[in-house]
Amino acid sequence: MSKKRTKRSGTAGKRLLALLITLLCAFATYLSGGASQPFEVHFIDVGQADCALVIADGKTMLIDGGEIGAGPRIIDYLRTHGVQKLDVLIATHPHSDHIGGLPYVVENMEVTRAYLSPYVHTSATYEQLLDDLAKKKVATSVPEIGETFSLGSADCRVISNGAGFDDANDASIILRVAYGDTSVLFTGDAEVPAEEAALASGMNLRSTILKVGHHGSETSSSQAFLDAVDPEIAVISCGKDNSYGHPHAVTLKKLTCEVHRTDKEGSVVLVSDGTTVTARGEVPVFKIYIGNWQNKKLHLVGCRYMPSFENMDFFWKRSMAIDAGYEPCGSCKP
Numbered sequence: 104m105s106k107k108r109t110k111r112s113g114t115a116g117k118r119l120l121a122l123l124i125t126l127l128c129a130f131a132t133y134l135s136g137g138a139s140q141p142f143e144v145h146f147i148d149v150g151q152a153d154c155a156l157v158i159a160d161g162k163t164m165l166i167d168g169g170e171i172g173a174g175p176r177i178i179d180y181l182r183t184h185g186v187q188k189l190d191v192l193i194a195t196h197p198h199s200d201h202i203g204g205l206p207y208v209v210e211n212m213e214v215t216r217a218y219l220s221p222y223v224h225t226s227a228t229y230e231q232l233l234d235d236l237a238k239k240k241v242a243t244s245v246p247e248i249g250e251t252f253s254l255g256s257a258d259c260r261v262i263s264n265g266a267g268f269d270d271a272n273d274a275s276i277i278l279r280v281a282y283g284d285t286s287v288l289f290t291g292d293a294e295v296p297a298e299e300a301a302l303a304s305g306m307n308l309r310s311t312i313l314k315v316g317h318h319g320s321e322t323s324s325s326q327a328f329l330d331a332v333d334p335e336i337a338v339i340s341c342g343k344d345n346s347y348g349h350p351h352a353v354t355l356k357k358l359t360c361e362v363h364r365t366d367k368e369g370s371v372v373l374v375s376d377g378t379t380v381t382a383r384g385e386v387p388v389f390k391i392y393i394g395n396w397q398n399k400k401l402h403l404v405g406c407r408y409m410p411s412f413e414n415m416d417f418f419w420k421r422s423m424a425i426d427a428g429y430e431p432c433g434s435c436k437p
């Protein structure tokens with residue numbers, strides 16, 4: 104009798120759990136589905152470093168990848184936002200706060216094409232990135248100055264490819280991305296000499312959004328450059344209480360537009376319909392990862408290979424499951 108009762112309550116518990124998971128999934132779909140726009144720029148909070156994701160009509164581009172150790176956080180962010188593949192990867196220049204997490208990203212996500220600055224660097228992380236790009240057969244090149252490529256219906260133009268500078272920061276790739284009447288200028292760590300070269304190129308720098316050069320340092324963002332870009336929105340990617348004192352008070356004073364900072368807001372998300380850019384902030388996207396503790400495979404809810412309830416392990420973060428020894432399922436690709 105008591106045995107029977109235990110069995111019955113177990114079944115009820117499972118039903119309740121199934122219902123709960125279904126509701127959570129519906130909520131997650133509502134959150135992510137309701138918020139997506141044709142053009143999004145995510146300045147992902149990676150502390151005192153740079154990492155930006157551009158999504159245009161479903162095509163994706165990652166510009167820089169944080170410090171060493173940021174890889175799992177970036178992959179988590181990408182997967183959570185529905186990114187399964189990167190069409191373009193750009194490493195603006197080989198400093199560790201820009202390429203640190205990229206080897207992990209390349210090892211854990213399909214990348215079609217990569218653009219690198221020609222600046223030669225001999226750090227282990229940089230060598231690892233080159234090795235990984237070669238191993239994964241990613242088409243890798245130094246872009247030409249003025250080269251254009253499309254990302255969905257967005258037009259990308261290489262303002263500077265980083266060639267001809269002795270300083271690694273000035274050797275940053277500068278990229279302007281235009282979507283309809285709106286645009287974004289990515290500057291990496293370009294400082295005043297690189298800004299002067301960009302101005303001298305005669306190319307159109309005017310942009311709705313400016314990723315402020317070198318984390319808002321005073322060695323970047325000359326008045327002439329800011330006048331030419333004339334941004335409506337400036338974004339500074341830097342870490343809370345960082346030892347460099349970024350962003351500099353002088354730079355902040357010069358930015359007379361709307362300013363967003365990753366050290367204050369966390370990840371900054373800006374969306375465009377081709378006419379207007381609006382700041383959305385990071386929308387918490389809810390996902391549950393389900394592991395099968397019997398075979399150590401990790402699944403997304405709804406995968407046809409989901410384990411039975413007895414064999415389920417639950418994770419709120421993909422990285423937690425990977426750390427616990429789980430391997431992503433080849434079908435649902437969590």
Ligand SMILES: [Zn+2]
Pocket residue numbers: 152153198200201292317318
């Ligand atoms: Zn930097």
Ligand SMILES: [Zn+2]
Pocket residue numbers: 196198271272292
């Ligand atoms: Zn740098």
